[in-house]
Amino acid sequence: MSTPHLGVVGLGVMGRNLALNALDAGNDVSGTDLGEDAVRGFEQEAARPVTATTDIGAFLDALPRPRNILVMVPAGPPVDAVLGTLAPKLDEGDLVIDGGNSHFPDTQRRHDEMAQQGLHFFGMGVSGGEEGARLGPSMMPGGPKAPYARVAPVLEGMAAKVDGEPCVAHLGAGASGHYVKMVHNGIEYGLMQLLAEAYDLLKRGAGLGNQRMGDLFSQWNDGELRSYLVEITADILHHPYTVEVDPDEAPGDEAPPEGMTGRYLLDYILDTAAQKGTGKWTSQDALDLGVPTPTIDAAVTARYLSALKDERVAASDLLGDPAGRAPGDPEDLVDALGDALLAAFLVTYAQGFALLKRASDAYEFGLDLGTVARVWRGGCIIRADLLETFREAFRADEDLPNLLVAPVVAEKLIGHRGALRRAVGLGTQAGIPTPCLSTALAYLDAYRSAWLPANLVAAQRDYFGAHTFQRTDQDGTFHVQWEPAGL
Numbered sequence: 455m456s457t458p459h460l461g462v463v464g465l466g467v468m469g470r471n472l473a474l475n476a477l478d479a480g481n482d483v484s485g486t487d488l489g490e491d492a493v494r495g496f497e498q499e500a501a502r503p504v505t506a507t508t509d510i511g512a513f514l515d516a517l518p519r520p521r522n523i524l525v526m527v528p529a530g531p532p533v534d535a536v537l538g539t540l541a542p543k544l545d546e547g548d549l550v551i552d553g554g555n556s557h558f559p560d561t562q563r564r565h566d567e568m569a570q571q572g573l574h575f576f577g578m579g580v581s582g583g584e585e586g587a588r589l590g591p592s593m594m595p596g597g598p599k600a601p602y603a604r605v606a607p608v609l610e611g612m613a614a615k616v617d618g619e620p621c622v623a624h625l626g627a628g629a630s631g632h633y634v635k636m637v638h639n640g641i642e643y644g645l646m647q648l649l650a651e652a653y654d655l656l657k658r659g660a661g662l663g664n665q666r667m668g669d670l671f672s673q674w675n676d677g678e679l680r681s682y683l684v685e686i687t688a689d690i691l692h693h694p695y696t697v698e699v700d701p702d703e704a705p706g707d708e709a710p711p712e713g714m715t716g717r718y719l720l721d722y723i724l725d726t727a728a729q730k731g732t733g734k735w736t737s738q739d740a741l742d743l744g745v746p747t748p749t750i751d752a753a754v755t756a757r758y759l760s761a762l763k764d765e766r767v768a769a770s771d772l773l774g775d776p777a778g779r780a781p782g783d784p785e786d787l788v789d790a791l792g793d794a795l796l797a798a799f800l801v802t803y804a805q806g807f808a809l810l811k812r813a814s815d816a817y818e819f820g821l822d823l824g825t826v827a828r829v830w831r832g833g834c835i836i837r838a839d840l841l842e843t844f845r846e847a848f849r850a851d852e853d854l855p856n857l858l859v860a861p862v863v864a865e866k867l868i869g870h871r872g873a874l875r876r877a878v879g880l881g882t883q884a885g886i887p888t889p890c891l892s893t894a895l896a897y898l899d900a901y902r903s904a905w906l907p908a909n910l911v912a913a914q915r916d917y918f919g920a921h922t923f924q925r926t927d928q929d930g931t932f933h934v935q936w937e938p939a940g941l
């Protein structure tokens with residue numbers, strides 16, 4: 455049997471590291487890129503001889519048939535450009551895997567176009583950043599099932615492992631792989647914003663300094679909240695100012711500027727966060743499918759609000775009423791926050807999985823949500839101990855409509871929701887914005903409400919638009935003349 459092989463198109467940050475990872479895992483690897491520097495860089499870093507060339511023909515000739523080709527170029531037109539170049543030169547049965555953050559409708563179109571040419575196409579989400587790509591990412595391939603067996607040994611060798619299981623699996627049909635990665639990123643946006651809100655509540659609401667805050671996040675990371683994002687938040691809070699900055703540029707011995715807690719790098723980072731679009735796509739498709747994902751939506755909106763720096767500075771002068779300390783003993787807020795975060799994390803994951811469930815039905819992906827939870831346990835940005843709990847929940851009931859009603863999750867929520875309510879209440883009184891903590895609480899309160907005030911909304915629609923309503927005491931649809939007699 456020949457050595458498993460992989461060809462990589464695009465040797466930038468992700469492609470080069472994935473190619474080196476595949477090589478370390480014992481595969482034969484070839485690489486190509488538009489740039490000579492990228493090609494030479496890969497060749498020099500490779501521990502064994504590789505084919506590395508800017509010549510696409512030489513690259514394809516070096517690959518045994520049927521070929522396995524991983525494309526790692528920027529999402530959008532570059533992917534179509536690469537497929538346009540590759541497709542006429544490929545042979546029937548070759549497999550092309552797009553490992554970038556492509557939008558899932560593009561992936562479905564490419565999947566169909568490639569299939570018409572007798573070629574297999576996977577959209578594959580890859581998570582873990584540069585280090586993950588090199589040492590073990592989480593990978594989310596989707597597309598035709600048959601060619602997966604051929605490439606599985608390559609991907610499983612490269613993937614992160616948890617309890618000996620690789621964080622990769624064939625997830626489903628069509629564009630399912632990129633859909634799952636999109637929702638991964640939507641959850642990522644939600645968790646990141648929740649952590650930012652906890653930081654704000656500790657900093658402005660409780661008056662804590664960076665060292666104590668970092669210690670708290672570390673402490674949380676030793677408990678039920680253990681996760682990559684909590685861990686890196688502790689590292690970021692502890693990170694000193696001077697490490698990556700020219701010492702001549704660092705502030706002198708004078709007191710730190712107003713509002714800053716000391717010489718920590720975080721205090722000098724501009725408060726605007728960019729985005730590339732995957733979080734927005736998650737919210738957009740959730741709205742199209744009618745699935746409530748308010749915590750993810752709020753996180754996307756929070757990034758837009760962060761970008762309005764000049765407007766916010768101007769508004770702070772005009773509108774005043776600055777955020778201040780939370781009422782009462784600051785330690786009450788500190789005590790509440792760990793449990794509040796756990797409840798909000800559970801709600802955010804639940805929204806993402808509920809979206810995956812609906813999308814799987816709507817787009818006929820055939821997702822198994824327990825497998826998704828397994829693949830997310832390691833290597834990816836949203837990896838957390840909680841993923842094992844979710845995997846068990848879906849194992850116990852594969853038709854679970856929402857993680858919130860899995861007994862193991864419900865029990866945790868009942869134990870922690872009081873803290874979420876306290877944290878949101880204290881933050882609100884202090885004037886500190888908590889869009890994700892608040893929407894997580896509101897979603898939880900709405901989802902567990904047997905009755906909601908939508909009867910009034912239904913009546914209002916019927917009043918102004920004759921849209922009809924249903925009744926609780928009679929079958930059928932109804933419309934009435936609502937205007938008071940005599941008007």
Ligand SMILES: NC(=O)C1=CN([C@@H]2O[C@H](COP(=O)(O)OP(=O)(O)OC[C@H]3O[C@@H](n4cnc5c(N)ncnc54)[C@H](OP(=O)(O)O)[C@@H]3O)[C@@H](O)[C@H]2O)C=CC1
Pocket residue numbers: 463464465466467468469486487488489492526527528529532535536553554555556580581582583584
């Ligand atoms: N960076 C990250 O942490 C993560 C990125 N991703 C996704 O992975 C994909 C790649 O990202 P990343 O590696 O960071 O991007 P980079 O820009 O670092 O690398 C892309 C590489 O592709 C090359 N390239 C572009 N067009 C072609 C082409 N037609 N033929 C051959 N090579 C080409 C580029 O060459 P040149 O520079 O000469 O144009 C460049 O070397 C993106 O979709 C990204 O969203 C996913 C997860 C994490």
Ligand SMILES: O=C(CO)[C@H](O)[C@H](O)COP(=O)(O)O
Pocket residue numbers: 555581582583639642728729730731732733835
């Ligand atoms: O896919 C990723 C992590 O999972 C990439 O890092 C992505 O760029 C993150 O999204 P954004 O840039 O919008 O914050």
